[in-house]
Amino acid sequence: MFSKACEYGIKASIFIAINSYKGKLVSPKEIAKEIDSPQAFTAKILQDLVRHNIINSIKGAYGGFEIRKEELASIKLSQIVNAIDGDNIYNGCGLGLNNCSEEHPCPVHEKFKSIRDNLKYMLENTNLEELALDIKSGASFLKV
């Protein structure tokens, strides 16, 4: 479904979100430990998310990654997925035709589109804050 990079990116963002609540910066090392991902690879993904203005980095000593508190509720999963994997998963054809359209549908188009639209809707309407709160309360988990 999502690439490894994207899975790490989502989980990392959630972990950063939790800590940003408390005003705490986190490092790639801490993040990789908490989400059970390769550290250097995770660091690359974090850079990517910074470039896409999804997370914020503070360079130098005592630096780290954060998400501005006021943005926590407005950052949607779709932004993270789009930044890392692009929009193919929720806009592209399920069988790889160049374009998904009603005019030139692939064999699964009719059956696939509602699923893909549900996914799109879910990604565009799920924000980091709600996901972070579930982790905080122990209702969900980032690893294992």
Add this chain to the structure above:
Amino acid sequence: MFSKACEYGIKASIFIAINSYKGKLVSPKEIAKEIDSPQAFTAKILQDLVRHNIINSIKGAYGGFEIRKEELASIKLSQIVNAIDGDNIYNGCGLGLNNCSEEHPCPVHEKFKSIRDNLKYMLENTNLEELALDIKSGASFLKV
């Protein structure tokens, strides 16, 4: 969503299905042309589908691939997807946790499961015959 191999496998199966209706065997060459895929790679995927008893091969001169007419309506998309990509797409965790479960859910579990279950239901309830008929009638397309 699906791997390239799986996309080719689905499209190839549909094209074989259409021809098996008419009792015609098809070659990897014809298939690759009709579904716009690399021929040798497609041939490997066909072998795989044969091993999984989804399609049938007739070796030697005047041979080719077919699907037994009486099975056309009972072969489900899920069989093809499962043969090539495995069941992760419709059974695995969306964020890559080792297992998807209610007891140890990832942050997107609640929101993801209905989408994944819809996908699973769709794959398990869509058969090759109906997809082939749409191609035959010009209601859907295998390439471009």
Add this chain to the structure above:
DNA sequence: TTTAATTAGGATATTTTTATCCGATATATT
């Protein structure tokens, strides 16, 4: 101003996926 801590980013390595090539094997026809 020096030092230590930390992100940025380029280079490289490894693994997986995608793709190609070729000889072996099977088989219907002649």
Add this chain to the structure above:
DNA sequence: AATATATCGGATAAAAATATCCTAATTAAA
């Protein structure tokens, strides 16, 4: 039996995704 035509299957190649390493740049604190 010989021949032509296919699939089968192993070896290789190329591209993409995943992962690691090392140095540069930045910056807070001592």
